[in-house]
Amino acid sequence: MLAVLPALLLLLLLGSRSACGVFQKLYCSFSDSCECDFKPGIRDLEWDLYKNVFGQHLAQNLVAEEVSRFLLNKSPDRPLVLSFHGSSGTGKTLVSTMLGNHLYGSAMSSPFVHQFVPTLHFPSAERVPQYQVSLSEPRLQNRHQNRSGFLNTTLLVLKLCCSGWQEELKSWVKGNLTACARSVFIFDEMEKMPAGLIDVLEPFLGPSHVVFRTNYRKAIYVFISTAGQEAIHRLVLENRLAGRDRDEIKPSDLQDVVQQSVYSNKTSGLYLSSIVQQNLITRFVPFLPLTRTHVERCVRAQLCQRGSCNRDDVVEAVGGDMTYDPAEGHYFSTTGCKAVAAKISFFL
Template identity: 30%
Template structure:
């Protein structure tokens, strides 16, 4: 009995010491892809870590970073309405980026543009849920909001230092980290200058490899221009589902560079380190109808006759210039449907 107790105590302290070590020495070499193994880390130690500490804690490994692009494709197809360009481009970009055979030497950098309620943050959350086992709660996701984190024009130098520090620490912690900058149009000009060199080719210090990191910028910038371009094409007889990215990409880059906000005159644009400018098209009535139906489905309810049409009248205000697009998209649908469910 005595010897068994001593053995148990010894094993307990051994496990504690292993946890301490792996917290400090977290491997930063990462090879990941859907259905592809990570390979050995530090010889047998990586296997030991996976079977001990990482069984209970989130680690930069295959268990915690699932990289399930198939899940993302299904979720986008089922739950994102009116954004065929985003679905096509996003899936291809992410598949190529996390592929273990990719030879890219820089992070994946994407900029999401569109009017409110078109799904920009919704898609960013979908990406997080598909890539990480803990989804939006993963410690490998770093999210910033313009109004909250970078609101004072005179503090640009401080913000640049913070971004530089956060990004280098985040990538050191895990190469496949996700950095999301929301409300970029509300940030002061110049806030991303320290980031430019970090996301460029071989731009990280201390031999860090950031080629598997992902950066997403989210903005309402160019939403008006997207609406104008789409309305023009629809009125000329184009089918919405046949419209290509090429109809918007140069407009998004030009407007982002010239309009007030975090990307104005930014080195990120001048040095062409943003890989994809993705337009989130304004939503039409047919898309808002799908949003309403999806919300009722979440509650397990079939709406009574006339309820959806009544909700449409409450939530849809069409843009004044074209009379085609819902000005708030699906932004207020969730709360409106929830209220309707509880009333009835």
């Protein structure tokens, strides 16, 4: 390191951009102070949540508050772990994408935002013991690195799926944390995650584990699941039948209900999870079922993106063509806003 400093300093004085990049990489490899391409825009995130997420006052407030609180803490004692729960089409994936956009400006295209899909990465439930071994033996420090020096996700996925090198997965997480302490990990479709598998990440989520050359406590983890949707749906329906406005539902009304439902659900990736037992999840974030009004707001927003804001006929047609339950009241869309884009194309 010391041997190359004179040359780097000379190049820096001459204004070489490439030298700046090389110097930054060298510095980051010896320091946990680097923030990668981290460009958090909390106010922009809050506005995006308010403007483009419909019917989710709890998720809007909880995500904005927890992310803001976490980022204001320059030395957090543990990572931020958010667990999103709710039925299909209610905005869970949308909010996770917004999070990536307003932390790195490019969401899933950023080398520091990583998405995991169980059916792709962990396809065989019966191989959980093998996966757990693989998630505890780090061996990727100098392997599968791309030109930017960051672990190549595509190569890893190919090796996991095609070569059976599942033992390198936890090492992949550790390697990305070493490359960037501010890494964001999104675990999608947690209801399809083999129960017990996610617990091997427990050392990364608590305050005691140390990852070489990085402050892993600055990372953000997001779990996305439909587990717990029945409990959420039941409470929202009871609230409506009692004549109360859905905006009166408070986080405390659902926090323990969702946590217990997810923990005791055998089809949940968090079933009997030590991560839940040890209270390592910062917040369980409930996403409420959407009414026809919310669906039509989704339709209107997507029409505006296509330059057809004034097509009230399409808004009405799509809203009326969706399926709602329960049968007695038809209050909530069974697919949320998920089918909106396809139906707009049909009616437009």
